[in-house]
Amino acid sequence: xxxxxxxxxxxxxxxxxxxxxxxxxxxxxxxxxxxxxxxxxxxxxxxxxxxxxxxxxxxxxxxxxxxxxxxxxxxxxxxxxxxxxxxxxxxxxxxxxxxxxxxxxxxxxxxxxxxxxxxxxxxxxxxxxxxxxxxxxxxxxxxxxxxxxxxxxxxxxxxxxxxxxxxxxxxxxxxxxxxxxxxxxxxxxxxxxxxxxxxxxxxxxxxxxxxx
Amino acid sequence: xxxxxxxxxxxxxxxxxxxxxxxxxxxxxxxxxxxxxxxxxxxxxxxxxxxxxxxxxxxxxxxxxxxxxxxxxxxxxxxxxxxxxxxxxxxxxxxxxxxxxxxxxxxxxxxxxxxxxxxxxxxxxxxxxxxxxxxxxxxxxxxxxxxxxxxxxxxxxxxxxxxxxxxxxxxxxxxxxxxxxxxxxxxxxxxxxxxxxxxx
Numbered sequence: 001x002x003x004x005x006x007x008x009x010x011x012x013x014x015x016x017x018x019x020x021x022x023x024x025x026x027x028x029x030x031x032x033x034x035x036x037x038x039x040x041x042x043x044x045x046x047x048x049x050x051x052x053x054x055x056x057x058x059x060x061x062x063x064x065x066x067x068x069x070x071x072x073x074x075x076x077x078x079x080x081x082x083x084x085x086x087x088x089x090x091x092x093x094x095x096x097x098x099x100x101x102x103x104x105x106x107x108x109x110x111x112x113x114x115x116x117x118x119x120x121x122x123x124x125x126x127x128x129x130x131x132x133x134x135x136x137x138x139x140x141x142x143x144x145x146x147x148x149x150x151x152x153x154x155x156x157x158x159x160x161x162x163x164x165x166x167x168x169x170x171x172x173x174x175x176x177x178x179x180x181x182x183x184x185x186x187x188x189x190x191x192x193x194x195x196x197x198x199x200x201x202x203x204x205x206x207x208x209x210x211x212x
Numbered sequence: 213x214x215x216x217x218x219x220x221x222x223x224x225x226x227x228x229x230x231x232x233x234x235x236x237x238x239x240x241x242x243x244x245x246x247x248x249x250x251x252x253x254x255x256x257x258x259x260x261x262x263x264x265x266x267x268x269x270x271x272x273x274x275x276x277x278x279x280x281x282x283x284x285x286x287x288x289x290x291x292x293x294x295x296x297x298x299x300x301x302x303x304x305x306x307x308x309x310x311x312x313x314x315x316x317x318x319x320x321x322x323x324x325x326x327x328x329x330x331x332x333x334x335x336x337x338x339x340x341x342x343x344x345x346x347x348x349x350x351x352x353x354x355x356x357x358x359x360x361x362x363x364x365x366x367x368x369x370x371x372x373x374x375x376x377x378x379x380x381x382x383x384x385x386x387x388x389x390x391x392x393x394x395x396x397x398x399x400x401x402x403x404x405x406x407x408x409x410x411x412x
Binding site (some may be wrong): 016143 | 217218219220221222223224225226242243244245247248258277279281286288292293294295304305306308309312313314327337338344345348352353355359362363365366368369370372373374402404405
């Protein structure tokens with residue numbers, strides 16, 4: 001089947017209001033936003049943010065998420081120890097929610113991002129349909145990995161009984177927060193249209209893509 | 213305005229929309245992404261946004277729970293929960309949690325109200341485009357529902373350490389969340405540019 005793409009037709013779509021116009025103008029006639037045919041530096045920025053997020057995930061999983069001080073004893077627990085705690089105390093449901101939100105989702109999201117980038121880099125448009133679905137999925141589930149950060153934030157502010165018990169944030173909290181935010185930014189920077197741009201094999205199209 | 217020609221924002225294919233109306237959902241023939249999702253009328257959205265904002269006040273200032281540990285009783289409001297963290301030194305986490313859990317949802321409601329009330333007062337959609345763009349930028353960062361689930365997780369974690377009683381603030385936050393999500397689902401910002409079709 002023959003598809004006409006916006007690049008081939010020399011049109012540009014406003015990412016904000018959905019207005020389509022000729023690529024001669026850089027400002028949207030309808031809403032006045034700055035327009036780009038594809039998100040600028042999409043591939044490079046997505047690689048960068050995704051790599052940075054992967055690096056932050058290492059301390060996030062090894063360092064303690066929060067430190068509980070009770071009657072003079074300090075006890076730190078990492079994300080995985082927190083999950084195991086819930087499973088051991090008969091709260092398997094909550095344990096599963098935290099496991100999915102803080103371990104499965106971040107790793108799944110980064111794996112999908114690298115998969116999407118590989119598709120763009122090698123022009124594997126055969127995967128584009130499935131990849132677009134995955135892209136929507138990671139857009140949707142991404143924010144749930146903030147769950148553990150919020151839990152720590154709440155616990156620290158709630159449990160403050162001076163001498164009896166208090167909770168402090170561990171180093172993992174900040175690393176994990178950065179990892180999640182960077183993954184969300186990477187998803188925002190990624191332009192799924194790049195995966196489809198190699199569908200038509202005409203030479204002009206590919207040159208257009210490289211130019212942007 | 214989608215009538216005539218548009219392009220899919222997720223795969224870049226050119227789509228001819230012959231008869232467009234604001235009651236149907238439109239998806240891309242090639243990548244199956246939805247590019248138009250019908251919303252409710254702006255009057256309804258405005259009423260819902262005001263309702264959500266009203267729920268916000270008790271949600272943030274009333275205590276969400278009271279805990280008792282070895283005779284000491286301690287009530288906590290969401291406002292304190294956000295505020296305390298700032299003094300703990302981990303300001304970045306405090307800012308991220310406060311912003312995405314509480315402040316951005318409120319900001320989105322403010323933007324929705326400004327847009328819908330602005331249209332009622334006769335402003336042209338074009339003059340509201342700055343609000344519209346801010347809305348589109350921020351809408352991905354609202355995580356109020358994650359925040360609510362995290363309150364429940366925190367409560368279960370605390371259950372072993374102290375006696376817990378739920379307070380009215382938590383229920384207000386739940387109501388705020390429900391009305392906030394109804395507002396977000398009903399509000400389709402792209403309808404700003406489809407006014408002529410909507411009024412028909």
